[in-house]
Amino acid sequence: MHMLLLKNVDLYAPSHTGRTDILVAGGRIVHVGDQLARPGEYCEVVDAAGLIATPGFIDGHVHITGGGGEGGFATRTPELLLSDAIRGGVTTIVGCLGTDGITRHPAGLLAKARGLDEEGITTYTWTGHYAVPVQTLTGSIERDLILIDKVIGVGEVAISDHRSTQPTFEEFVRLVAEARRGGILSGKAGVVNMHLGDSKRGLDLLRRAVAETEIPRTQFLPTHINRNPWLFEEGIAWAKDGGYVDFTTSTVPAFIEEGEVPCHEALRRMLDAGVAATQITFTSDAQGSLPAFDADGVLVRLDIGRVTSLLGAVRESVVREKVDLSVALQTITSNPARILKLRTKGQVAPGFDADITLLDPASLEVRGVVAKGRWLMRDGEAVVKGTFE
Numbered sequence: 001m002h003m004l005l006l007k008n009v010d011l012y013a014p015s016h017t018g019r020t021d022i023l024v025a026g027g028r029i030v031h032v033g034d035q036l037a038r039p040g041e042y043c044e045v046v047d048a049a050g051l052i053a054t055p056g057f058i059d060g061h062v063h064i065t066g067g068g069g070e071g072g073f074a075t076r077t078p079e080l081l082l083s084d085a086i087r088g089g090v091t092t093i094v095g096c097l098g099t100d101g102i103t104r105h106p107a108g109l110l111a112k113a114r115g116l117d118e119e120g121i122t123t124y125t126w127t128g129h130y131a132v133p134v135q136t137l138t139g140s141i142e143r144d145l146i147l148i149d150k151v152i153g154v155g156e157v158a159i160s161d162h163r164s165t166q167p168t169f170e171e172f173v174r175l176v177a178e179a180r181r182g183g184i185l186s187g188k189a190g191v192v193n194m195h196l197g198d199s200k201r202g203l204d205l206l207r208r209a210v211a212e213t214e215i216p217r218t219q220f221l222p223t224h225i226n227r228n229p230w231l232f233e234e235g236i237a238w239a240k241d242g243g244y245v246d247f248t249t250s251t252v253p254a255f256i257e258e259g260e261v262p263c264h265e266a267l268r269r270m271l272d273a274g275v276a277a278t279q280i281t282f283t284s285d286a287q288g289s290l291p292a293f294d295a296d297g298v299l300v301r302l303d304i305g306r307v308t309s310l311l312g313a314v315r316e317s318v319v320r321e322k323v324d325l326s327v328a329l330q331t332i333t334s335n336p337a338r339i340l341k342l343r344t345k346g347q348v349a350p351g352f353d354a355d356i357t358l359l360d361p362a363s364l365e366v367r368g369v370v371a372k373g374r375w376l377m378r379d380g381e382a383v384v385k386g387t388f389e
């Protein structure tokens, strides 16, 4: 059993507890404190003085099998590599399909998630893709949630977007109800990860579902909430009423020019508006395409999202908006863990999985990554690679 003692870290658990030691054994955190002067000869002891320790980051929306394809087959984006996650300090990923549910399939998504798990990080999946009715592994959302360990919810289901299947209200609430039932019976989140497009209809379907059915607001995790100014305003109201909101960290300068609210600014504005920090998550949308369409719906540009943008947005929140580091870190650690019911993730505390990211305190760059108790990055260098890297 590998034992590791990280000494003298500055711990953000994600709340700031200051200088301490972390003892890891058998892939779990077994002790946090400074009473561990003699750990024993089988324990690896590393003096991490000067480094910040945080929970390994959770990225709840990554197109691990690639996504996109909105510009034809040559624009299908590539799969995630293990080193992409390591570089971003990310140790837990929820994989999803996207626009394409024909050449990308839930079975391939599950296989890729299992592969990344074998390579060293923790993975889960969203079942389905943009389309309604949802494409599943076993024939129903409820069965997927109950029978397949890695499936924790449904997504990303597209609404208010020209690429959605334009579900009716009845189709939409039936889907959410199935996710809720599956979540309850399996002890999982059963959350529906909603892709929001640029249409002025915004969160209409979600508000109607909450007003006209018994489904609680917390059954939804709407993403891309920062993609334009009007959706962002709706997101503030939704979150103030107790809903969750997810911001997408992958972006390109042209999107910002067109009105996307940069993640750091979005976080600052939500907090200033009185939204509880616990309602907000960041996800990278990595390996997804970042397509831009003109007014006639013609594709004019295509870029690709990156996992590293997740920490980038946290860093910008701290540096540019003066958000407290522990608050900014919540969006990629304890908040997604709680919302997605990942009970051993998102905190550095006894009993939690030994997923720890070490940051340089000045630059907030990733210097080390421990996942499930094993070093994936040390001294700024990846020490584990994906199978074909």
Ligand code: ZN
Pocket (backbone or CB within 6 Å): 098, 156, 195, 196, 224
């Ligand atoms: Zn999306």
